[in-house]
Amino acid sequence: MFTLVAYALTPAIIEEFLFRGVILTEYKSGGRVCAVVISSLLFAFMHYGFENLILSFFIGVMLAFSVYVTGSVWSAVLIRFAYNLYTLYLETQLFAVLDRPNNNVFMIFIFVGLFLLSLVLLLGCAEKMFYSYALAGRDPGTRDDSYVHGKVTFKNSLISIPFLVCLAIYIITSL
Numbered sequence: 001m002f003t004l005v006a007y008a009l010t011p012a013i014i015e016e017f018l019f020r021g022v023i024l025t026e027y028k029s030g031g032r033v034c035a036v037v038i039s040s041l042l043f044a045f046m047h048y049g050f051e052n053l054i055l056s057f058f059i060g061v062m063l064a065f066s067v068y069v070t071g072s073v074w075s076a077v078l079i080r081f082a083y084n085l086y087t088l089y090l091e092t093q094l095f096a097v098l099d100r101p102n103n104n105v106f107m108i109f110i111f112v113g114l115f116l117l118s119l120v121l122l123l124g125c126a127e128k129m130f131y132s133y134a135l136a137g138r139d140p141g142t143r144d145d146s147y148v149h150g151k152v153t154f155k156n157s158l159i160s161i162p163f164l165v166c167l168a169i170y171i172i173t174s175l
Helices: 002-026 032-045 050-070 073-099 104-136 154-158 161-174
Strands: none
Touching (some): 002 032, 002 050, 002 073, 032 050, 050 073
C-alpha cells in the first residue's frame, strides 16, 4: 500500500497539478501551443536523462491534451496514476507474457484494442468540447484572453526564469 501511494498516487497528483495545473495555466496567455510545449518541455527536463527526454516530452503533450479536452487536471492525474501503476506492477508481468511463444499476436490484439478504445474516448470528449463551442458561438481556434495578466510569447517563455532553471538542472544532472 505504501508503494502504491508513494510511487504512483503522490507523484501523479503533485506533478500533474504543478505541470498541468500551474505551469500550463500560466503559459496559456502565449497560446495553447506555447503552453503545451513549455509545460511538456519542463516536464521532460524534470524526468532526468537524455534517453527519456523525447518520451517524457511526448507524455507531457498527451497529458496537456487530456487537460484541454476534458477541461480538468484530474484527467491527467488519472492517466498518470494509471501509467505509474503500470510501470510499478504490470510492466514486468507483461514482458514475461510476451517472452512466451505464441503470445505476441494476443498482446498486439490487446494493445490495438486499448489504443482504439482510448482514441474513441478522446475523440468523444473532443466532440463534446467543439459542440459546446458551437453552441456558445465561439471559434475553437481563438484564445480566451479574459484571464490574462500579461502577454506571454513563446520567445519570452523560453527565456523565463522557471524554464531556464529547469533547463540548467537538466543539463547539470545529465552530465
